[in-house]
Amino acid sequence: MSEGLAEQKIGFLGCGAMARALCGGLVAGGVPKAHLRGSDPNPSQRENFADSLGIETTGDNEVLVASSDIVVLCTKPGLVAEAIGALPETLRTEPRLWISIAAGIRLSALEQSLGTPSRIIRVMPNTPALVGQGASVFCPNASANESDRAAAESLLAWVGTTWEAPNEEMLDAVTGLSGSGPAYVFLFLEALAEAGQKQGLPREAADALAFQTVLGAARLAIESELSPAELRAQVSSPGGTTVAGLAELDRAGFRDAVDRAVTAATHRSRELGE
Numbered sequence: 001m002s003e004g005l006a007e008q009k010i011g012f013l014g015c016g017a018m019a020r021a022l023c024g025g026l027v028a029g030g031v032p033k034a035h036l037r038g039s040d041p042n043p044s045q046r047e048n049f050a051d052s053l054g055i056e057t058t059g060d061n062e063v064l065v066a067s068s069d070i071v072v073l074c075t076k077p078g079l080v081a082e083a084i085g086a087l088p089e090t091l092r093t094e095p096r097l098w099i100s101i102a103a104g105i106r107l108s109a110l111e112q113s114l115g116t117p118s119r120i121i122r123v124m125p126n127t128p129a130l131v132g133q134g135a136s137v138f139c140p141n142a143s144a145n146e147s148d149r150a151a152a153e154s155l156l157a158w159v160g161t162t163w164e165a166p167n168e169e170m171l172d173a174v175t176g177l178s179g180s181g182p183a184y185v186f187l188f189l190e191a192l193a194e195a196g197q198k199q200g201l202p203r204e205a206a207d208a209l210a211f212q213t214v215l216g217a218a219r220l221a222i223e224s225e226l227s228p229a230e231l232r233a234q235v236s237s238p239g240g241t242t243v244a245g246l247a248e249l250d251r252a253g254f255r256d257a258v259d260r261a262v263t264a265a266t267h268r269s270r271e272l273g274e
């Protein structure tokens, strides 16, 4: 059973891809299905959620919120204020924990929508959560308590790793790194596999080799006591093939390009939150 979530009724407001991933993690973690529920105005999203997870759904957000100790806000960011605003005031102000995964929606904006000193935790997940390999960061508001933190932490731990940011400002950098990061890695995978094909490999083999190389290198970096720089040095014999390849990445400004990508995405996240 997930620590901090044992007796809680958890409602997912919005039954899209991220809600399915998070709710699926809780089911895998042993949270009783009767404690979980989803709401969505879209019947096909409800059906998908119910069929894939075996969880009850409703088309009525009021029903969901009224029956939940924790509400996980999983709509697109632009719809969060509207969805909260459509709830009757009593439901907005009753004591419960609100967890928002909406990118760029600040705690102050959520506090304003809910209207009272509510217990809120803002989360920045990423898409690998869909396969239980997410990297999520969370940040509680001043009203959230220790058991709220523990609940958010165990919810996120079921779909990957999680870290509590010491302040909300860091969530922009988190968005620039791990939120947008899967797309940078997908671009690298495309480039790596295409380059392999250009050197004569069949497409399927090039894809499989590229995917497994990135997965394996990341696993090695996680499990090894050596830093990525030391691991790189280990496979770079003078005059060898890897050194020849790395020299080209250096000449092309690879490190600087990654730095500029994270900087641009961090700035964009800051702009969107203003």
Ligand SMILES: NC(=O)c1ccc[n+]([C@@H]2O[C@H](COP(=O)([O-])OP(=O)(O)OC[C@H]3O[C@@H](n4cnc5c(N)ncnc54)[C@H](OP(=O)(O)O)[C@@H]3O)[C@@H](O)[C@H]2O)c1
Residues within 6 Å of the ligand: 013, 014, 015, 016, 017, 018, 019, 039, 040, 041, 042, 045, 061, 074, 075, 076, 077, 079, 082, 083, 101, 102, 103, 124, 125, 126, 127, 179
């Ligand atoms: N996917 C990611 O990589 C990622 C990463 C970090 C954070 N996030 C955040 O996660 C949130 C959800 O993303 P997602 O990819 O799961 O989006 P999604 O698949 O579009 O899911 C959102 C769901 O909310 C439904 N919805 C719309 N209005 C609603 C309302 N008033 N009440 C209840 N449900 C409503 C949508 O229905 P319709 O289909 O009819 O619109 C849809 O089923 C977003 O805020 C996003 O910023 C996502």
